[in-house]
Amino acid sequence: MRESRERLTATLHSIGDGVISTDKNGFITNLNPMAEKITGWKASEVKGKMINEVFSLRDEKSNISFNYQITGVLNGKGIHNFASSILLVDRNDIAKPIDGSIAPIQDQYGKRIGAVIVFRDQSMNRAITRDLRIMKSSIESSINAIAMIDLNGMITFFNTAALRLWGYEKKEEVLRRPIRYFWGKDFEKFQVLNKLRENGAYFGELAGRKKDGSFFDVQVSATLVTNEDDQPVCIMGSFVDITEQKQAEKTLAEEAIRRRILIEQSRDGIVVMDQEGGVFEANQRFADMLGYTMDEIYRLHVWEWDALFTREQLLSQTQLVSEAGDHFETKHRRKDGSIINVEISSNAAVFDGKKLIFCVCHDITHRKKMEEELRRERTLLRTLIDNLPDAVYVKDRETRKLLANPADLENMGLKREEEVLGKTDFEVFPQEVAKQFYKDDMFVLNNRKSIINREERLVRPSGEERFLLSSKIPLFDEKGEAIGLIGIGHDITEQRKANERVNYLSFHDSLTGLYNRVYLEEEIKRLDTDRQLPIGIIMVDINRLKLINDAYGHPMGDQLLKTSSSVLKDVCRKEDIIARWGGDEFVIFLPKTSVKEIEAIKKRIIEQCKRTQVCSIPLSMAIGFSVKTRADQDIMKIFKEAEDNMYQNKLIESRSSRNTFLLTLKSALQKKNDISDEHIAYLQNLAQIFGETVNLTGTDLDCFVLLVTFHDIGNIASPDELLNKTSPLTKEEQSIIQRHSEIGYRIARNIDELSGIAYAILSQHENWDGSGYPQGLKGEEIPLLSRLNAIITAYDTMTRKNKFNQRGGVCPKVRALKELKRCAGKQFDPELVNLFIEMINNLPE
Known part of the structure; x- marks a missing residue:
């Protein structure tokens, strides 16, 4: 029997029962390890303390203290089972649902020496508590009579069946009464107690005494209940009317099955x-x-x-x-x-x-598995969100950021998500921007409606302005309450700029930034009214655009147009409409402008052109204007008159302009090649003599003299650093320098005074043996003037001090002529070389 009790005690201990015992005054005498775990108190800390200081009971619904139950047991009121609503408040003030009982402890003579509290933490499994309540109810409603007696022989529990068995109606009639009143014979009482002390249990038959004094036979199964220290606590007995023995056995068997199911299920x-x-x-x-x-x-x-x-x-x-x-x-x-x-x-x-x-x-x-799947899904979703080009964020009900992807962080000027989590837009953006965001957020949260693709202006902390196509969608919990929102912002700044650019270009010239022809035509229609009279129109044509394009390339021609547009904008008034009409033509539309005012504007344009150069060439414009003074005049006829006047001005100024331009080119070329006017005159004289030597006459002789002066005109477009380079040129640099003859050809072809020598300029670097450039001509395929110019140019280069002979000095005449002779038949026409040498030798020193 002892082994059975020990095994039972170990089993109860293993499933988590807490046990606290007290002396008869309520001072704690012991806590088992599970009680320590449940209450949070160590046994060493609470021994000797009052039970009410450690074991605090509250009703789960009313929060009323139930510690009076402990006091009641200590005062002899018998066993007390905890109700299902009892909570234990542990040392850390945490309330835990428990079940269990409080019972008096009696010595062998039935004297009460304390109380024992047996309880179990029901936090993890309320189902077990429910099942225990069912079991307790089963005991209470059992057809078997069950009673519990403390060690003093006082009845502490009597179920309904026991009441019926003994003929009582109310438990108050039997509880706390000595058991001797219910036994028929006193000696049987001592017999049972002796058996319980010896074996811890008793099974047998006794004579019972009912309320009316009558006796009956009852089968008794009694057990001496002990605590964890193997000390007797109380006696529990089951009483069965012999006549109903079979039914009682069945009930016990069912009870055993239910207990086994509890474990196995x-x-x-x-x-x-x-x-x-x-x-x-x-x-x-x-x-x-x-x-x-x-x-x-x-x-x-x-x-x-x-x-x-x-x-x-x-x-x-x-x-x-x-x-x-x-x-x-x-x-x-x-x-x-x-x-x-x-x-x-x-x-x-x-x-x-x-x-x-x-x-x-x-x-x-x-x-x-579910946690891993959720983790993978979260990782996948977060990877997707973080790699979206659009800004994605999540806000809570108070509009605090809960999530922000890298695109959203960039909008806020931040690097790490931790810098914004828990913050509102007012802590990140300028106030006026944050206010608008907050207004939209509140609309979504309060109205439970989404905002889809609304254009928003965003100003980053750096001051950079961005535009977003923003959508905000409410987030709902399982009850359908809005608990936050998801925001998506698609950056449309570049798209918006592109649209603005398209709109701008539809009415502006992309090169000069002035209004274009389409815009001007619409404005002429709008402003051609009586209120705008007089209306002036100025037509402007930029001179020498083709020449600049041929000489310097189209980028420099574009620069000429941009410079011209700047001059017009600087000179004209703010209310004047300046437009690029097409090519090299510009139109200035001047509402409410008199002839006198227009003439003043024309004069300012001309003066500004004189002060402006492009590629060392003065800016030149042909200008014509006309004025509409009456409402019945056709504006397009006024436009045509201005255009005609512009072309007439171009013809009148053409000769003077060309002479000025030619002198400018000559001056620029001399400066580029570091040649003085005196040396130019010397070369022209030498060309005159050499031309006469080879029997050139009239126009050919004049062209030869002109060629000697302007043969290197293409160098105007060559980079100075290459022209002045004294070390050997790279292949790429040679290619750039060699283009000067073609550039010179295009320049000369567009100037009437130089058009006669254009082809000679193109062929000036062709060699007699065909090794020259750019066409690879040889022998007499090379124009005569080009062959003559090549000899004079080579002789001049050798005998004149320049950057190429600074180290070795100027080449003597004899040595220069010897070099010409050496290159005759290869670079130079041999016959012309002989004539040149003879001529030079016959010239006076």
């Missing part, structure tokens, strides 16, 4: 192990979890199913498990080799002198 596996890791006890659920039979389970060791730790580690852990217990996760290997995730709650207890490890195993494989 547990959703968690339960296993008890010894210190060697072998299975001491297990339930069917544990066997099912691992796929073994119960017989196979009892032959296993922990390392045969634990897949996470080694045998040595597991044996070491079993030694470390204490009564306080532990909670951890591990992996179990099933019989078929598959792995499951398990959550373990374990604690140790000593049974029959041996340490046992009690483990409750909860299969969390599905939970782990």
Whole structure:
């Protein structure tokens, strides 16, 4: 019987019962380890304290203290079971649902020496509490008469069946009364007590005395209830009318089945192990979890199913498990080799002198799988959000940021998401921007409606202005309440700029930035009214645009147009409309402008052109205007008159302009080549003599003299750094320099005075043997003037001090003529070289 009690005590200890005992005055005498865990108090801290200081009971619904129940038991009111609504407030002020009972402790003579409180933490499984209430109800409603007697022989519990069996109607008639009033014979009382002391239990028949004094036969099954210290606490007896014995046996059998179901129907596996890791006890659920039979389970060791730790580690852990217990996760290997995730709650207890490890195993494989799937989905979703070009964010009900992707962080001028989490837009953006965002957020949250593709202006902390196509969608909880919002912002700044650019270009010239012809035509229609009279129109044509394009390339021609437009904008008034009409023509539309005012504007344009140069060439414009003074005049005829006047001005100024331009070109060329007027005159004289020597006459002789002066006109467009370079040129640099003859050809072809020598300029670097450029001509395919010019130019270069002979000095005449002779037949016409040498030798020194 002692072994049975010890096994029962160990089993109760393993499933988590807390036990607190007191002396008869209510001072705590003991707390078991589970009571320490549940209350948060250590036994060493509370021994000697009043029970009400440590064990605080409250009603779950009313929050009223129920500690008076403890006082009642101490005062002899018998056993008291906790109601289902009782909460225990632990040391940390945490309320925990518990069940259990408070019972008096009596010595062997029935004297009350204290109380014992047995309780269990029901936080993890209210279902167990419900089942216990059912069991208690079953006992109360059982057809078996059940009673509990304290050690003093006083009745502490009498169920309804017992009342009926003894013929009473109310429990108050029997509770706290001595048991002798209910037995027929006193000697039987002592017989039962002796058996209980010897065996801890009694089973037999007694004579009972009913309320009316009559006697009846009753079968008694009594047990001496002891605490964890094996001290008797009370006597519990079951009384059955002999006539109903069969029914009582059936009831007990059903009760036993229900108790077994409680254990076996547990959703968690339960296993008890010894210190060697072998299975001491297990339930069917544990066997099912691992796929073994119960017989196979009892032959296993922990390392045969634990897949996470080694045998040595597991044996070491079993030694470390204490009564306080532990909670951890591990992996179990099933019989078929598959792995499951398990959550373990374990604690140790000593049974029959041996340490046992009690483990409750909860299969969390599905939970782990779901957690992993959620983690993967979250990672996938976050990766997608973070890599979207659009700004994505989440705000809570108070518009605080809960999520911000990199695009959203960029809008806020931040690098890390942690810098904005928990903040509102007022802590990030300028006030006026934040106010608009807040207004939209509140609309979405309060009206539970989305905002889709609304254009928003955003100013970043750096001051940069951006435009977003913004959508805001409310977030709802499971009750349908708006708890926040999701925002998506598509940056349309560049698209907006592009649209503005398209709109701008539809009415502006892309090169000069002036209005274009389309815009001007619309404005002429709009402003051609009586109120705008007089209306002036100025037509402007930029001179020498084609020449600049041919000489310097179209980029420089574009620069000429831009410079011309700047001159017109600087000279004209703010209200005047200046437009590029097309090509090199511009139109100035002047509402409410008199002839006198227009003439003043024309004069300012001319003066400004004189002060402006492009490529060292003075800016030149042909200008004509006309004025509409009456409403009946056709504006297009006024436009035509201005155009005609412009062309007439171009013809009148043409000769003078060309002469000025030619002198400008000559001056620029001399400066580029570092040649003085005196040396030019010397070369012209030398060309005159050489031309006469080879019998040139009239126009040919004049062209030869002109060629000597302007043959290098293409160098105007050559970079100075290459022209002045004294070290050998690279192939790329040579290619650039060699283009000067073609450039010179295009320039000369567009100037009437030089058009006669244009082809000679193009051919000036052709060699007699065909090794020259750009066309590879040879012999007499080369124009005569080009062959003559090549000899004079080479002789002049050798005999004149320049950048190419600064180190070696000027070449003497004899040596220069010898060099010409050496190159005759290769670079130069041999016959012309002989004539030139003879001519030079005959010239006076």
